[in-house]
Amino acid sequence: xxxxxxxxxxxxxxxxxxxxxxxxxxxxxxxxxEVHALLGENGAGKSTLIKIMTGIHPPDSGxxxxxxxxxxxxxxxxxxxxxxxxxxxxxxxxxxLNVAENIFIGHQNRGPIVNWGAMARDAERIxxxxxxxxxxxxxxxxxxxxxxxxxxxxxxxxxxxxxxxxDEPTAALSAHEVAQLxxxxxxxxxxxxxILFISHRLDEVFQIADRVTVFRDGRHISTRxxxxxxxxxxxxxxxxxxxxxxxxxxxxAFGDVLLRVDGLGRAGAFTGVSFEVKRxxxxxxxxxxxxxxxxxxxxxxxxxxxxxxxxxxAGQTVTIGSPQSAMSHGxxxxxxxxxxxxxxxxxxxxxxxxxxxxxxxxxxxxxxKPVAEQATAAEFREKLSIRAASLEHPVGQLSGGNQQKVMLxxxxxxxPQVLILDEPTRGIDVGAKAEVHHIVDQLAQQGLAxxxxxxxxxxxxxxxxxxxxMREGRQVGIFEHGVATQEAVMTAAVGVA
Amino acid sequence: xxxxxxxxxxxEGLLLVILIAVVALNIALSxxxxxxxxxxxxxxxxxxxxIVALIMAFVIINGEIDLSVASVMGFxxxxxxxxxxxxxxxxxxxxALALVVGALAGLVQGYFVAHMGLPSLAVTLAGLIGFRGxxxxxxxxxxxxxxxxxxxxxxxxxxxxPIPLALLIFVGMAVIAVIVLQSAAFGRYVTVIGNNAxxxxxxxxxxxxxKLSLFVLSGLVAALAGVLLAARLGAVRASTGEGFExxxxxxxxxxxxxxxxxxxxxxxxxxxxxxxxxxxxGLGLANVEANTQTxxxxxxxxxxVLVPNLVNGLRRARVGRAGHT
Numbered sequence: 001x002x003x004x005x006x007x008x009x010x011x012x013x014x015x016x017x018x019x020x021x022x023x024x025x026x027x028x029x030x031x032x033x034e035v036h037a038l039l040g041e042n043g044a045g046k047s048t049l050i051k052i053m054t055g056i057h058p059p060d061s062g063x064x065x066x067x068x069x070x071x072x073x074x075x076x077x078x079x080x081x082x083x084x085x086x087x088x089x090x091x092x093x094x095x096x097l098n099v100a101e102n103i104f105i106g107h108q109n110r111g112p113i114v115n116w117g118a119m120a121r122d123a124e125r126i127x128x129x130x131x132x133x134x135x136x137x138x139x140x141x142x143x144x145x146x147x148x149x150x151x152x153x154x155x156x157x158x159x160x161x162x163x164x165x166x167d168e169p170t171a172a173l174s175a176h177e178v179a180q181l182x183x184x185x186x187x188x189x190x191x192x193x194x195i196l197f198i199s200h201r202l203d204e205v206f207q208i209a210d211r212v213t214v215f216r217d218g219r220h221i222s223t224r225x226x227x228x229x230x231x232x233x234x235x236x237x238x239x240x241x242x243x244x245x246x247x248x249x250x251x252x253a254f255g256d257v258l259l260r261v262d263g264l265g266r267a268g269a270f271t272g273v274s275f276e277v278k279r280x281x282x283x284x285x286x287x288x289x290x291x292x293x294x295x296x297x298x299x300x301x302x303x304x305x306x307x308x309x310x311x312x313x314a315g316q317t318v319t320i321g322s323p324q325s326a327m328s329h330g331x332x333x334x335x336x337x338x339x340x341x342x343x344x345x346x347x348x349x350x351x352x353x354x355x356x357x358x359x360x361x362x363x364x365x366x367x368x369k370p371v372a373e374q375a376t377a378a379e380f381r382e383k384l385s386i387r388a389a390s391l392e393h394p395v396g397q398l399s400g401g402n403q404q405k406v407m408l409x410x411x412x413x414x415x416p417q418v419l420i421l422d423e424p425t426r427g428i429d430v431g432a433k434a435e436v437h438h439i440v441d442q443l444a445q446q447g448l449a450x451x452x453x454x455x456x457x458x459x460x461x462x463x464x465x466x467x468x469x470m471r472e473g474r475q476v477g478i479f480e481h482g483v484a485t486q487e488a489v490m491t492a493a494v495g496v497a
Numbered sequence: 498x499x500x501x502x503x504x505x506x507x508x509e510g511l512l513l514v515i516l517i518a519v520v521a522l523n524i525a526l527s528x529x530x531x532x533x534x535x536x537x538x539x540x541x542x543x544x545x546x547x548i549v550a551l552i553m554a555f556v557i558i559n560g561e562i563d564l565s566v567a568s569v570m571g572f573x574x575x576x577x578x579x580x581x582x583x584x585x586x587x588x589x590x591x592x593a594l595a596l597v598v599g600a601l602a603g604l605v606q607g608y609f610v611a612h613m614g615l616p617s618l619a620v621t622l623a624g625l626i627g628f629r630g631x632x633x634x635x636x637x638x639x640x641x642x643x644x645x646x647x648x649x650x651x652x653x654x655x656x657x658x659p660i661p662l663a664l665l666i667f668v669g670m671a672v673i674a675v676i677v678l679q680s681a682a683f684g685r686y687v688t689v690i691g692n693n694a695x696x697x698x699x700x701x702x703x704x705x706x707x708k709l710s711l712f713v714l715s716g717l718v719a720a721l722a723g724v725l726l727a728a729r730l731g732a733v734r735a736s737t738g739e740g741f742e743x744x745x746x747x748x749x750x751x752x753x754x755x756x757x758x759x760x761x762x763x764x765x766x767x768x769x770x771x772x773x774x775x776x777x778x779g780l781g782l783a784n785v786e787a788n789t790q791t792x793x794x795x796x797x798x799x800x801x802v803l804v805p806n807l808v809n810g811l812r813r814a815r816v817g818r819a820g821h822t
Contacts, residue, residue: 367676367680368680
């Protein structure tokens with residue numbers, strides 16, 4: 001690792017989009033053979049920097065130095081030519097081409113005819129170097145997301161990349177796949193590639209990065225060697241406030257039991273789920289992917305009704321056969337999938353906030369009262385600090401955190417007694433996460449019974465009064481807050497003694 | 498509609514420019530174009546189609562399609578004709594029966610789409626064939642006319658000033674349609690479902706009921722249009738209204754309603770109706786034959802589907818991977 005000339009240097013880069021100063025005089029230095037983590041909330045300017053590095057956007061000012069010499073990147077082809085490539089969360093794969101073709105897409109060994117044999121051998125060699133076991137002749141269509149990503153890494157390697165940008169590469173991977181990816185990253189690093197690694201998951205960043213740079217609001221805040229960075233420090237830099245603000249959970253007084261579930265089940269999904277939630281209590285649902293926690297939520301909300309067991313609400317046995325019946329009993333379900341199940345993306349914030357409660361905004365003629373509707377949306381914008389220029393803005397254009405808040409507003413407007421939150425902080429930045437935690441805490445204080453389904457173990461442990469653990473469609477234990485440690489919960493979730 | 502640079506860049510703005518061009522051309526080319534008589538006539542010649550286009554806009558915004566409308570029109574007209582021919586019921590009751598038959602046709606198809614989850618393209622294609630077949634069974638190769646004087650008058654003579662009944666119905670329905678789509682809960686639900694039916698379902702909206710209602714309405718309106726067509730033509734054959742569904746769908750798509758559902762405005766549909774009617778009228782006044790007219794309008798439809806896609810494609814190519822964050 002030579003200290004002398006950095007491999008790539010971004011110097012005093014600024015970029016403005018209309019009213020937003022996306023980058024304001026930022027610098028970033030990448031050395032050969034380092035993994036450099038870039039942290040920042042959504043909107044911190046990470047994506048813009050990547051787009052400038054890969055030639056998609058030109059900077060307004062500032063320069064890019066490669067090996068100490070200024071370069072101009074006018075297109076992504078320019079960037080590729082000098083050895084800068086990027087891998088994204090969703091692999092850019094051609095499903096109908098095979099693995100070898102995908103690796104060599106755009107730069108096959110082209111004579112009059114393609115030398116398939118040589119191409120396959122080269123592909124095998126590259127995959128071998130990376131310890132990736134894949135048949136290079138299988139079409140990419142059938143590959144898992146992790147395997148597709150591995151193909152992308154191989155593609156980058158075949159291009160002889162010098163700078164590899166990995167933008168949230170682990171967001172959709174399991175723990176095991178992440179470990180494998182990291183081994184490959186390590187290999188690239190030893191070959192002298194500079195890697196810019198972007199992730200929301202701090203634990204990964206600390207595991208893999210040599211240096212850590214933090215951006216906030218388009219400005220460079222800090223660059224430090226990993227050894228000098230603590231998670232608390234990094235978060236403080238990212239959000240400009242302290243770690244104590246996270247996992248906000250105040251002492252709460254519980255009321256009587258509001259929701260009781262006995263032996264709940266749905267054929268083919270889950271069986272034997274029994275629990276109680278009191279007013280003012282947060283019951284966490286922990287488990288691995290495939291533990292069928294969401295199915296329990298969907299049964300309580302009537303999307304996929306239970307076919308066994310009983311649901312008792314405030315002492316009354318109820319039957320929930322549809323979302324409408326769940327809503328009439330004061331049960332709300334905030335889906336884990338904002339974009340596919342939660343929000344009508346092209347429509348306005350207002351229309352989304354009132355979507356589940358539109359009947360309350362009708363005049364005697366049956367027409368929507370726009371003023372009343374907007375007043376509600378404005379009230380929630382205030383209460384949940386939804387950041388949007390206008391309430392008429394399409395929800396799809398908001399950041400993940402703000403979308404999440406709009407979804408919360410939609411369901412809080414129902415004034416539910418039972419609130420089921422399914423992965424309420426997935427894919428949103430640290431600051432928004434803290435805000436969501438704060439809101440959940442406040443709702444519990446107001447006496448709502450809350451079911452919190454989350455794959456973020458620290459979150460579910462910190463936020464919940466009790467944690468129910470599921471494994472493969474079965475309930476395997478309920479832990480009190482305090483007794484529920486990461487180890488205890490994980491052990492139950494994985495099912496090893 | 499507010500006229501600003503921004504609205505001109507929108508689809509409606511483009512349609513408005515085209516409309517102005519077509520109208521200007523018509524004024525320049527034909528001395529008889531500007532006249533109340535020609536203007537009413539221009540509507541009257543396609544009045545049944547534009548009535549059905551209003552409900553078709555809802556169906557397409559909802560993410561579905563109803564290919565059976567022209568066959569339902571023909572079937573309803575045949576019901577009226579056959580009942581009249583056999584003197585089975587008073588004429589007004591025959592009309593009522595035809596409307597009920599149309600609504601039932603929509604109900605059956607809507608049930609298959611909403612409750613059985615079958616694609617509306619397939620279900621209503623079957624409807625297109627099936628209801629036309631039933632019309633043929635009723636009327637065979639006869640031409641049934643000789644309707645009561647008042648019925649023919651309603652279809653052919655002005656009712657209010659120079660305006661005939663069908664145009665009044667269209668204007669009334671257009672006003673209602675705009676209000677419902679803009680301001681009624683039903684209109685909001687139609688749009689949300691068209692965007693993403695799962696989101697609607699997870700929001701406690703009765704998706705099945707909304708879809709079923711739309712198909713029933715579509716059948717009912719198509720039957721009404723069929724009856725009006727019978728009154729205007731004064732005679733009914735098994736082939737009455739055949740092929741109308743294509744013109745109707747063209748009007749809606751050219752109006753900027755997305756074939757994938759979820760977006761579209763009735764202002765756009767209104768403008769596209771005016772463009773098509775004025776083009777046909779102008780081409781007719783210029784003695785262009787009907788087949789050529791159809792060809793030109795077909796080209797217009799292809800453009801309406803192509804242009805937005807091309808613009809989006811170009812924009813995406815320019816931004817490249819900018820969509821990723």
